[in-house]
Amino acid sequence: MELLSALFLVILTFLVVTAFYHKHLMAEIPPGFIQRKKLCFYHYLLNFGFVLAKTSEKLGLASEIHVIRTIMNTVPPLKDKHLFIKDVRFEKIKVRIYQPKIPTTGQRRGVLYFHGGVGQFGSIRAYERTCCYYARKSDSVIVSVGYRLAPEYPYPTQFEDCLAATIHFMRTAEDYGVDPTRVITCGDSSGGTLAAAVAQAMVNRKDLPKLRAQILIYPFLQAVDFNLPSYQQNKTFPILTREQILLLGLKYLNKDVTLLNVLFEGAHIPEDFQLKYQKWLSPDNIPEEFKPRGYKPGKIIHPLSDELHALTMPTFDPVFSPLIAEDTVIAQLPEAFILTCEFDVLRDDGLLYKKRLEDHGIRVTWCHLEQGFHGIVFLAPLGRIVSFQSGNKGIKQIIDFLKSI
Known part of the structure; x- marks a missing residue:
C-alpha cells in the first residue's frame, strides 16, 4: 500500500x-x-x-x-528500397553514401551533407532519414559525413574533417556517378556553419572544380553580436534559446561557460573589430519587417582586457563565424540556398549572410518559414505525426533547388 x-x-x-x-x-x-x-x-x-x-x-x-x-541515435534507421546505401571511408573519415538505384543517362549531382549538433552530437545514423529523403526526392548522390565530435576531438577537427571529405569526394566524384562540377555542400544549424566554411575554404583551390552551390539551413554564422533582433525576439522560444546556443558554443570551443554574460553583453568585441564588422553585422542590414517584435538596439561595452580578448579570439575565426570572412573570399563563393525561420535566434545570421552574398553579386535563393523554428526541417522526413507544415514546405523548396542545379 x-x-x-x-x-x-x-x-x-x-x-x-x-x-x-x-x-x-x-x-x-x-x-x-x-x-x-x-x-x-x-x-x-x-x-x-x-x-x-x-x-x-x-x-x-x-x-x-x-x-x-x-x-x-534512437531515430530508427531507414532501409530505402530505392537507394544503394553503403559505408566507406574518405581517408580516415566515415561517410555513408546514398545513391539512387534508378539508372540515369548522365552523371548526377553530388551533395555533401554535414549534420547539426554544435560539433558535439548528431551522427550519420541520426540523419539517415534526412539523407535518404534528399537522395530519393532529388535524384542526387548524398554523402553524409561522419565528422569526429568534440570534446574527444577538439574544434576545429570538425571543419578539418568536412573539408578533407569534400576534397576527397571531388577528386573521386566520377567513381560514384557524380559530375564533379555539380557538387554542393549542405548542412543544418552548425552543419550549415560547416557547409559555409568549407565553401569558403574551397574558393582558392586551383586543383579542383569549383563547388556548384551551398545549402545553408538555419545556419549559425557569427559569434560577434548576440543582440541582433532575432536573438532578442526569440531568446526564450522553444527548441533553441539564446542561452542554450551560447552555452553549447562555449563547450564546443572548450571555453569556460562563465564567459556567457561577456558574450551576451558584447564585451568580447575589441573596438577595432567592432568598426570593421559593423558594416556586415549592422541591424540596419536587416529588413524593417523583421524588427517590430520586441527589438531594442544594444550597446557594445568597451574597453576590452587583453586576457578576455585572447580567450574569445576563436569566435572571430571565419571557420567559426563565416559571416565575417573577408570580401575577397565572399566574392568568389558559389550560389547559395539559405533557409531562415521566423522563430529562430539564428534567423538574422541567415538574413545578414544573404545580403553580404548578394552585395557581391552572388545569386541567393532564399526560403523564409514564417511559422518556422530551429530544427523544423530535420523533423520533416520523420513522418506526418512528427513533422510540421512549415518544415514540409521548407524541405520541398530545398528539393526544388537541388533539382535546379
Whole structure:
C-alpha cells in the first residue's frame, strides 16, 4: 500500500510539474504560431532529454554528451528500397553514401551533407532519414559525413574533417556517378556553419572544380553580436534559446561557460573589430519587417582586457563565424540556398549572410518559414505525426533547388 501511495505521489508530481511547464511554455509561443501544442510537446520531450542527460552526469552514470548522442541515435534507421546505401571511408573519415538505384543517362549531382549538433552530437545514423529523403526526392548522390565530435576531438577537427571529405569526394566524384562540377555542400544549424566554411575554404583551390552551390539551413554564422533582433525576439522560444546556443558554443570551443554574460553583453568585441564588422553585422542590414517584435538596439561595452580578448579570439575565426570572412573570399563563393525561420535566434545570421552574398553579386535563393523554428526541417522526413507544415514546405523548396542545379 505504501508503495502504491508513493507511486501515486510521483505520478501526481510529474503531472503537476508538466502542467505548470506546459502553461509557462505556451506563454513563450506567440499567439500567431499555428501548431502550438505539437511544438510544446516536442520541446518538453527535448528538455526532458537534456534534464535526463544532466542528471545522468551528476550521478556518474554517463556524460551529458553521451546521453544526448544516444537519444539522437534512437531515430530508427531507414532501409530505402530505392537507394544503394553503403559505408566507406574518405581517408580516415566515415561517410555513408546514398545513391539512387534508378539508372540515369548522365552523371548526377553530388551533395555533401554535414549534420547539426554544435560539433558535439548528431551522427550519420541520426540523419539517415534526412539523407535518404534528399537522395530519393532529388535524384542526387548524398554523402553524409561522419565528422569526429568534440570534446574527444577538439574544434576545429570538425571543419578539418568536412573539408578533407569534400576534397576527397571531388577528386573521386566520377567513381560514384557524380559530375564533379555539380557538387554542393549542405548542412543544418552548425552543419550549415560547416557547409559555409568549407565553401569558403574551397574558393582558392586551383586543383579542383569549383563547388556548384551551398545549402545553408538555419545556419549559425557569427559569434560577434548576440543582440541582433532575432536573438532578442526569440531568446526564450522553444527548441533553441539564446542561452542554450551560447552555452553549447562555449563547450564546443572548450571555453569556460562563465564567459556567457561577456558574450551576451558584447564585451568580447575589441573596438577595432567592432568598426570593421559593423558594416556586415549592422541591424540596419536587416529588413524593417523583421524588427517590430520586441527589438531594442544594444550597446557594445568597451574597453576590452587583453586576457578576455585572447580567450574569445576563436569566435572571430571565419571557420567559426563565416559571416565575417573577408570580401575577397565572399566574392568568389558559389550560389547559395539559405533557409531562415521566423522563430529562430539564428534567423538574422541567415538574413545578414544573404545580403553580404548578394552585395557581391552572388545569386541567393532564399526560403523564409514564417511559422518556422530551429530544427523544423530535420523533423520533416520523420513522418506526418512528427513533422510540421512549415518544415514540409521548407524541405520541398530545398528539393526544388537541388533539382535546379
